[in-house]
Amino acid sequence: MLLEVNHLSTEFKTDMGSVQAVRDVSFTLNSGEVLGIVGESGCGKSAMMRSILGLLSENGQVTGGSIVFDGQEIGRTAFSSEKEYTHKMNTLRGSQIGMVFQDPMTFLNPSLTIGAQIEETILNHNRISRQQAAARALELLKMVGIHDPEQRLKQYPFQLSGGMRQRIIIAIAIANEPKLIIADEPTTALDVTVQAQVLNILKDVCARLKTSIIFITHDLGIIAELADRVAVMYAGKIVEYGQVDEIFYHPQHPYTWGLLQSIPQVNGENKELYAIPGNPPDLHTPPVGDAFYPRNPYALNIDAVLQPPFFKVTNTHYAATWLLDPRAPKVDVPEDIRERYAKWKKHY
Amino acid sequence: MTSYVLKRLLYGMLTLLVLATVVFFLMKSIPGSPFELEDKIFPQEYIDNLNAKYGLDQPIYVQYFNYMKNALTGNFDNSMVMTGMSVTYIIGRSFPASLKLGLCAFFFSLIVGVALGTAGALSKSKKFNYVISVITSLGISVPNFFVAMLLMILLGVKIPVLPIVGLKTPLHYILPTLALSFNPISMICRLTRNSLRDVLSQDYIVLARSKGTSERRIVLKHCLKNAFLPVLTYSGPQFSALITGSFVIESLFSIPGIGYEFVSSVSGRDYTLIMGLAVFLGVIVILINLLTDILSAILSPQIKLEK
Numbered sequence: 001m002l003l004e005v006n007h008l009s010t011e012f013k014t015d016m017g018s019v020q021a022v023r024d025v026s027f028t029l030n031s032g033e034v035l036g037i038v039g040e041s042g043c044g045k046s047a048m049m050r051s052i053l054g055l056l057s058e059n060g061q062v063t064g065g066s067i068v069f070d071g072q073e074i075g076r077t078a079f080s081s082e083k084e085y086t087h088k089m090n091t092l093r094g095s096q097i098g099m100v101f102q103d104p105m106t107f108l109n110p111s112l113t114i115g116a117q118i119e120e121t122i123l124n125h126n127r128i129s130r131q132q133a134a135a136r137a138l139e140l141l142k143m144v145g146i147h148d149p150e151q152r153l154k155q156y157p158f159q160l161s162g163g164m165r166q167r168i169i170i171a172i173a174i175a176n177e178p179k180l181i182i183a184d185e186p187t188t189a190l191d192v193t194v195q196a197q198v199l200n201i202l203k204d205v206c207a208r209l210k211t212s213i214i215f216i217t218h219d220l221g222i223i224a225e226l227a228d229r230v231a232v233m234y235a236g237k238i239v240e241y242g243q244v245d246e247i248f249y250h251p252q253h254p255y256t257w258g259l260l261q262s263i264p265q266v267n268g269e270n271k272e273l274y275a276i277p278g279n280p281p282d283l284h285t286p287p288v289g290d291a292f293y294p295r296n297p298y299a300l301n302i303d304a305v306l307q308p309p310f311f312k313v314t315n316t317h318y319a320a321t322w323l324l325d326p327r328a329p330k331v332d333v334p335e336d337i338r339e340r341y342a343k344w345k346k347h348y
Numbered sequence: 349m350t351s352y353v354l355k356r357l358l359y360g361m362l363t364l365l366v367l368a369t370v371v372f373f374l375m376k377s378i379p380g381s382p383f384e385l386e387d388k389i390f391p392q393e394y395i396d397n398l399n400a401k402y403g404l405d406q407p408i409y410v411q412y413f414n415y416m417k418n419a420l421t422g423n424f425d426n427s428m429v430m431t432g433m434s435v436t437y438i439i440g441r442s443f444p445a446s447l448k449l450g451l452c453a454f455f456f457s458l459i460v461g462v463a464l465g466t467a468g469a470l471s472k473s474k475k476f477n478y479v480i481s482v483i484t485s486l487g488i489s490v491p492n493f494f495v496a497m498l499l500m501i502l503l504g505v506k507i508p509v510l511p512i513v514g515l516k517t518p519l520h521y522i523l524p525t526l527a528l529s530f531n532p533i534s535m536i537c538r539l540t541r542n543s544l545r546d547v548l549s550q551d552y553i554v555l556a557r558s559k560g561t562s563e564r565r566i567v568l569k570h571c572l573k574n575a576f577l578p579v580l581t582y583s584g585p586q587f588s589a590l591i592t593g594s595f596v597i598e599s600l601f602s603i604p605g606i607g608y609e610f611v612s613s614v615s616g617r618d619y620t621l622i623m624g625l626a627v628f629l630g631v632i633v634i635l636i637n638l639l640t641d642i643l644s645a646i647l648s649p650q651i652k653l654e655k
């Protein structure tokens with residue numbers, strides 16, 4: 001097991017109190033695996049990933065839980081001082097764990113050259129000369145498919161397109177061949193045409209280096225293509241997780257149903273695009289029961305008062321919904337989900 | 349970059365032309381003349397003679413063109429009031445004092461302001477930042493003559509440890525420097541603190557951290573250059589303001605500087621001296637603005653690389 005996160009909680013202090021961005025989240029990641037994390041905007045995906053690396057903004061704080069990476073405890077609470085923690089994390093960041101960010105336009109320093117920004121991560125973790133680092137940077141640019149790499153190294157971010165900048169960010173993330181890459185919506189800010197290219201580069205490079213990936217997105221299409229396992233997040237919690245086929249063809253949580261129904265159908269006739277009605281809850285005051293209760297057409301009375309535990313579907317597939325309780329009434333699953341179930345049955 | 353500089357230089361010259369024109373007409377619009385001061389009563393023919401000598405009897409547009417010609421060729425007549433002294437001589441006599449004092453005040457302000465601002469931005473202590481806020485608010489709102497008088501009374505009179513008249517020894521520089529610096533220190537401190545905080549919360553700092561970059565290197569390599577731009581934009585004009593002398597401070601500390609000279613030239617209606625000093629100070633301000641723009645361009649690659 002490469003990464004094990006247990007009962008992680010994170011909050012942000014704001015003027016209106018604290019936002020419970022991540023609420024008691026646990027998951028694991030095996031070596032070489034690609035874990036997809038999906039959920040609506042604001043459900044805490046970025047906060048969760050940044051908590052792992054200790055990269056929260058000034059007002060953010062991990063309030064509980066443990067994080068074990070490659071056999072070592074790296075949660076903030078395992079260290080006696082901020083300084084000790086930062087020191088430990090700095091040996092992991094960029095060398096063992098690389099991060100790819102959402103917006104390539106804002107994550108590169110506008111006043112440093114591309115070369116300097118790639119070389120920095122190499123020099124942070126290797127005792128080599130600047131020339132050697134520059135040579136390695138050149139190699140990396142070729143690896144992520146940048147034309148004219150010698151020229152690019154000397155340029156500044158504003159001289160590059162969004163797609164190229166995202167390749168640079170990928171090059172930075174893989175520079176020291178990390179065991180894990182956390183990619184936080186790496187294609188969301190890109191043109192559709194560029195998205196596929198960038199995605200393929202990330203996929204190829206990670207396959208070649210046998211890097212594990214945690215891939216955050218709200219695009220289920222990407223997840224289907226890329227991930228081995230999927231975790232679905234809602235309002236700061238994971239509500240369902242399982243193998244990618246299990247989540248796509250045999251989903252159990254009404255929120256996952258909603259997400260799957262809102263994927264635009266390519267072949268289907270021009271159907272009105274489905275959107276889950278309502279809005280996610282305000283995480284300043286997290287709900288007592290199931291956070292999805294107010295938007296859930298299949299809600300049971302108990303959802304309003306008690307948070308559902310995880311129910312086992314298979315050895316690898318769990319979902320936190322009272323619908324899976326043996327005492328729950330049988331519900332009529334929406335038609336498109338029933339179709340999915342049928343495909344699933346044919347498969348297995 | 350070269351064409352950028354040339355363009356700015358051209359703008360600078362245009363500005364100078366406008367400045368000289370405005371000064372000329374402002375000067376002419378003040379009632380009175382150099383030869384009709386309250387306490388000096390000269391016979392009328394004497395005044396007429398002087399007016400004729402300096403061309404003051406000519407129509408205003410002729411006077412204007414003469415002045416502009418002189419201004420643009422840097423060829424100024426003698427002072428109308430201080431007989432026999434050339435404008436150049438008066439500048440040479442008064443500017444060094446203002447320049448030296450201004451340089452002291454500027455570099456002191458820059459160093460203290462940037463250091464305090466950086467400390468404030470990096471410190472997590474609420475108390476420290478609160479103290480900085482209070483002090484800089486004072487510094488921004490209290491006029492410098494008040495600071496000067498306070499310093500003179502406290503450190504010059506009550507506990508007479510520092511000299512308060514003139515600029516003879518290095519010790520003489522301390523009080524006027526402090527008086528001149530309080531305001532710019534406060535401004536620079538605030539600018540540095542705000543802009544450094546702003547830079548520290550940028551996405552690219554998160555990426556730099558995600559590479560395992562040390563906090564020290566983040567500040568030095570990723571922040572200071574970007575955070576310094578607003579400070580530079582403020583510092584340029586502040587630098588000109590400081591080296592061109594402050595009438596109030598120079599009067600209070602009896603420093604024979606150019607700020608003092610300028611104000612007395614206006615109250616004496618010393619037309620040639622007013623024009624000479626205005627053009628001289630204008631050239632300094634414009635050159636320093638140009639220098640500031642070039643420095644900003646060097647700091648920001650986007651401007652630097654524009655053709």
Ligand SMILES: Nc1ncnc2c1ncn2[C@@H]1O[C@H](COP(=O)(O)OP(=O)(O)OP(=O)(O)O)[C@@H](O)[C@H]1O
Pocket residue numbers: 012013014019020021039040041042043044045046047048057059060218283
């Ligand atoms: N710096 C911050 N200060 C205050 N609240 C924050 C901060 N960052 C995030 N939050 C809040 O925490 C919650 C989770 O935010 P997060 O950025 O993790 O969402 P996300 O799932 O990554 O969304 P997106 O898909 O839009 O990136 C949101 O409610 C958000 O408003």
Ligand SMILES: [Mg+2]
Pocket residue numbers: 045046047102184185
């Ligand atoms: Mg996010």
